[in-house]
Amino acid sequence: MxxxxxxxxxxxxxxxxxxxxxxxxxxxxxxxxxxxxxxxxxxxxxxxxxxxxxxxxxxxxxxxxETVQHRQERKEKLNAIKKQSPEKYYEIPAVERKP
Structure with missing residues (x-):
């Protein structure tokens, strides 16, 4: 090749x-x-x-x-919100929560 x-x-x-x-x-x-x-x-x-x-x-x-770093940071932030307060996590529109 x-x-x-x-x-x-x-x-x-x-x-x-x-x-x-x-x-x-x-x-x-x-x-x-x-x-x-x-x-x-x-x-x-x-x-x-x-x-x-x-x-x-x-x-x-x-x-x-989006960049690899930006996506990773966004996912970490969402996971932190989900751990701390599941209610707040589910208040975020699903389109924005999509990994």
Missing amino acids: EKDAYIQHCQQQILEVYQRTKAGKPDDAFKHRTEGCIHAAQLLGFISQQQAKDMIESAHQQVFG
Whole structure:
């Protein structure tokens, strides 16, 4: 497989992982295989660690419309609210609570 084709394959795999997660059907085995593909691309010298992070961030932004960090912070905040006061958690519109 050519370098560019392999990188494109990795990008498609990352998008698929996030699309499955967004659809509520995460697949850990598929996610781990994708992580392996990305790691292989790094070992083969096709991409750097920073390029891998950029690919992941770009796919995440494309699927979820927010950065990985922002989504993680939002989920942590919602979980904290849910733990402290379930009533307040359920007062938040469901659209805003969706992971």
